[in-house]
Each structure stands twice: as C-alpha cells, then as structure tokens.
Amino acid sequence: MAHTHTEAVHEEHVHDASTKGIWKTFWILLVITIIEVGLAFLHLETGIPPKWLLNSVFVGLTVLKAFFIVAEFMHLRNEIRNLIMTILIPLLLFVWFIIAFLADGDSWKNMRKNLSPGTPAPVEKVKVTNEEAHH
Amino acid sequence: MDTAVTAKKKWWSGGHSPFNVSYGKLMMWYFLMSDVFTFGALLISYGTIRFMSPSWPDPNAVFKSFPLMGHADLPLVFVSLMTFILIMSSVTMVLAVHAGHMRDRKAVAKWLTWTIIGGSAFLACQAWEWTHLFHEGAWWGKNPFLNVDGTQASTNFTNFFFTITGFHGLHVTSGVVLNIVILANVLKGTYEERGHYEMVEKVGLYWHFVDLVWVFVFTCFYLL
Numbered sequence: 428m429a430h431t432h433t434e435a436v437h438e439e440h441v442h443d444a445s446t447k448g449i450w451k452t453f454w455i456l457l458v459i460t461i462i463e464v465g466l467a468f469l470h471l472e473t474g475i476p477p478k479w480l481l482n483s484v485f486v487g488l489t490v491l492k493a494f495f496i497v498a499e500f501m502h503l504r505n506e507i508r509n510l511i512m513t514i515l516i517p518l519l520l521f522v523w524f525i526i527a528f529l530a531d532g533d534s535w536k537n538m539r540k541n542l543s544p545g546t547p548a549p550v551e552k553v554k555v556t557n558e559e560a561h562h
Numbered sequence: 563m564d565t566a567v568t569a570k571k572k573w574w575s576g577g578h579s580p581f582n583v584s585y586g587k588l589m590m591w592y593f594l595m596s597d598v599f600t601f602g603a604l605l606i607s608y609g610t611i612r613f614m615s616p617s618w619p620d621p622n623a624v625f626k627s628f629p630l631m632g633h634a635d636l637p638l639v640f641v642s643l644m645t646f647i648l649i650m651s652s653v654t655m656v657l658a659v660h661a662g663h664m665r666d667r668k669a670v671a672k673w674l675t676w677t678i679i680g681g682s683a684f685l686a687c688q689a690w691e692w693t694h695l696f697h698e699g700a701w702w703g704k705n706p707f708l709n710v711d712g713t714q715a716s717t718n719f720t721n722f723f724f725t726i727t728g729f730h731g732l733h734v735t736s737g738v739v740l741n742i743v744i745l746a747n748v749l750k751g752t753y754e755e756r757g758h759y760e761m762v763e764k765v766g767l768y769w770h771f772v773d774l775v776w777v778f779v780f781t782c783f784y785l786l
Binding site for chain 2: 467471489493499521524525535536
C-alpha cells in the first residue's frame with residue numbers, strides 16, 4: 428500500500444498547476460443558481476413560465492449542477508471507468524424509486540379525493556352505465 | 563501501478579487497485595454512496611407525501627425573511643445567500659486539495675481555514691433560519707403556515723423540513739469538525755511527513771458531497 432501511495436503522489440506532481448478549471452466550475456455553478464433564482468422571481472412576478480415547466484427546468488438544472496460538482500470538484504471525471512461505473516450504475520435505482528414512489532403518492536391523493544364521503548361522481552357514472560346495459 | 567493507463571491494462575488481475583485509487587478513498591466513495599441512498603430515501607418520502615397531499619404550503623410564502631430586515635417580503639434571498647456560501651466553501655475545499663497535490667502546506671492550511679469559515683457561516687445561517695421559523699410557531703409537530711389554497715396544512719411540511727435540513731446540517735457540522743482535525747494535522751506537519759495530502763482529498767470528497775446534497779435540498783424545499 429505504501430508503495431502505491433508514493434507512486435500515486437508522484438503521478439499527481441505531473442498534474443496541471445493552474446486553478447482555472449476550479450474557478451470555471453465555480454462560475455458555472457453560480458450562474459446556474461442565479462438562473463434558478465431569477466426564474467423563480469420571474470414566476471412570482473409574472474406567472475411565466477407555467478409551474479410545471481418551471482419545475483422541470485429546476486430539476487434539470489439541479490441535475491446539471493450535481494454533474495459539475497461530482498465530475499469536477501470530486502474529480503470523478505478523471506477516475507478510471509471501473510470507479511465511475513461503480514458509482515453511477517447503482518444510482519439508476521433512483522429512476523425507479525422516484526417514478527414508483529411519486530406515482531404511489533399521486534394515486535393516494537386521487538383515492539382520497541374520489542373516495543372521501545360526499546363524493547358521488549364515480550358512483551353515479553357506474554349507475555348510468557348499468558342502466559344502459561339493461562336497455 | 564503503471565503511470566500510463568492503457569486500454570489493455572488488466573485491472574482485475576491483481577497487484578494493484580482495480581479502481582486506481584487507494585483503499586481509503588474508495589471506502590469514502592462507498593460511504594458517500596450509502597449516504598446518497600439515505601438522503602435519497604428522505605427526499606423521496608418527502609416527495610411522496612407531497613404528491614399525496616391535496617395542497618401544500620407555498621415555500622415563497624414561508625421562507626421570505628432576512629436577518630435585520632424585519633417583515634420585508636424577500637423570498638429566496640436568504641437561502642440563495644446560504645447556497646452561495648456553501649458553493650464558495652466547496653471551491654476553497656477543492657483549492658485546498660489542489661494545494662495538497664502541489665505539496666504546498668501553507669496554501670492547504672489557508673484554504674482549509676476558509677472552508678471552515680464558510681461551513682461555520684452556513685451553519686450560522688441555518689441556526690438563524692431555524693430560530694426565526696421557531697419563533698413563527700413552526701417546529702416538529704407544529705405548522706402555522708397555511709396551504710396554497712388557504713386550507714389548514716398538516717405538520718408534514720415542517721416535519722420534513724426540519725428533519726431533512728437538520729440531517730444535512732448535521733453533515734455540515736461533522737464536515738466542519740473533520741476539516742478542523744485535518745487542519746490541525748496540516749499545521750502539525752503530519753501529512754508533510756507522510757509524503758502526501760490524501761487525507762485532505764478524502765475529507766474534500768465528503769465536503770463536496772455535503773454541497774451536493776444541499777443542491778437537492780435547495781431545489782426540493784425552496785424552489786419546487
């Protein structure tokens with residue numbers, strides 16, 4: 428292990444001495460955040476863009492920010508493929524987590540709305556279709 | 563370990579790390595993966611509850627205060643400042659890691675100090691925000707804010723807010739403590755003796771992760 432360390436350090440000495448890339452990432456993150464806050468204020472003042480579009484943009488920009496933090500600040504971009512895949516592939520589970528759980532939440536909301544006391548709409552509909560079937 | 567990474571290199575044939583990183587750094591990545599799923603579970607449960615609620619409080623109506631500004635209506639301003647502080651501290655951390663690669667002990671100490679100051683400033687902001695909300699009557703199990711449609715809100719909103727930002731704040735606190743320990747070692751010359759500043763990198767990974775989680779918390783609680 429000690430052997431590995433010394434050589435790893437030796438490799439890093441060859442690294443670029445400039446901090447340009449770091450500051451570039453900082454400006455990207457800052458600009459994205461400013462865009463997010465700006466869009467939020469635009470929506471508060473004018474109601475444009477519509478909420479669903481605004482939220483999609485927010486989620487997209489958040490993932491973009493996450494990409495820059497992980498790739499640049501955490502140097503994952505410069506690691507070898509084995510490590511990158513070890514980190515990224517398990518994250519695919521989140522695709523299912525998010526779709527499944529949010530859909531479940533939405534379904535609960537609809538059931539609470541449609542089945543709460545004093546909500547006759549669906550029952551009537553069923554009756555009408557039954558009567559039509561009898562004729 | 564070969565310095566030239568070629569496509570034909572047999573990573574799994576033994577004799578070197580198949581991930582081309584030290585054991586400690588790999589384990590930090592694995593720990594962060596477990597933390598990703600912890601925070602992911604918390605945020606997804608928040609999303610699930612929000613999706614199953616007929617209505618929800620408007621974040622812009624709740625988080626609209628700024629220290630010393632009285633009752634001025636300033637949505638997003640304070641949390642933007644907090645976000646800026648945390649991004650900035652992430653930059654100073656990556657500069658500390660960079661200085662470590664250059665074996666520049668003084669620069670490592672300088673940038674670590676700035677990171678500690680940034681982390682503490684973020685925690686101070688969060689302490690102010692929590693205190694302010696508490697005085698407005700919000701806490702676990704107490705929610706004074708109405709839903710967007712004017713109906714009485716459940717306590718889900720405050721419960722999730724305090725739990726998730728609290729858990730994140732706890733991570734920031736641990737990060738600041740780790741940074742202080744690392745700074746003490748840098749000043750003592752521990753890493754100079756060891757011949758490398760890899761410990762700064764490992765704590766750096768943790769610190770960037772804390773920033774990463776905040777990016778998602780910021781979106782989920784303040785923007786959406």
